[in-house]
Amino acid sequence: DTAVSQTPKYLVTQMGNDKSIKCEQNLGHDTMYWYKQDSKKFLKIMFSYNNKELIINETVPNRFSPKSPDKAHLNLHINSLELGDSAVYFCASSPRTSGPSYEQYFGPGTRLTVT
């Protein structure tokens, strides 16, 4: 039973395209996150959603937009893809509703390559 799943695992696309990455968690957690891990392996928070409400939004270009149809899903839409968007994107969830003071469960990641 996969706790946090992401699709697709790999995504290769051209500059200027629009793409989406899907994330689902079956843990019943209240908060979900999107992280970006760049080529230097630095893992950085992008967004978090709590009960379908965006509660943080770091300095991320507005070409990136999280969409949560329900508590178990948090999808990431990216418009007008750029070369610098190439990275591994991780979805995560946490049982905590107020702040990440509990452990986070990560998905397997989506490797995005923009050519």
Next chain:
Amino acid sequence: SQKIEQNSEALNIQEGKTATLTCNYTNYSPAYLQWYRQDPGRGPVFLLLIRENEKEKRKERLKVTFDTTLKQSLFHITASQPADSATYLCALENQAGTALIFGKGTTLSVSS
């Protein structure tokens, strides 16, 4: 702004030895600190969480310490095994308490 440093990018040790990884932070006082393990091509996996009022926490062969005076956490793996080879990430909450900030990680290699 908050800064997290993991002392070395790579650590090589022999099987059976104790691995010690360091995480230092500056500019604020987090209420807790977490350690994660990441294998190549996989997402991070939670290992341990230690709160500011806890000096030490153990889980099987893992031990974490949290020194709020030194602003440092040490992560120990005793009786290390080749299967312990991975990248270990330290993470702290940000000042707003809304997100985790990760260190760049230390890649541990345990040779048999």
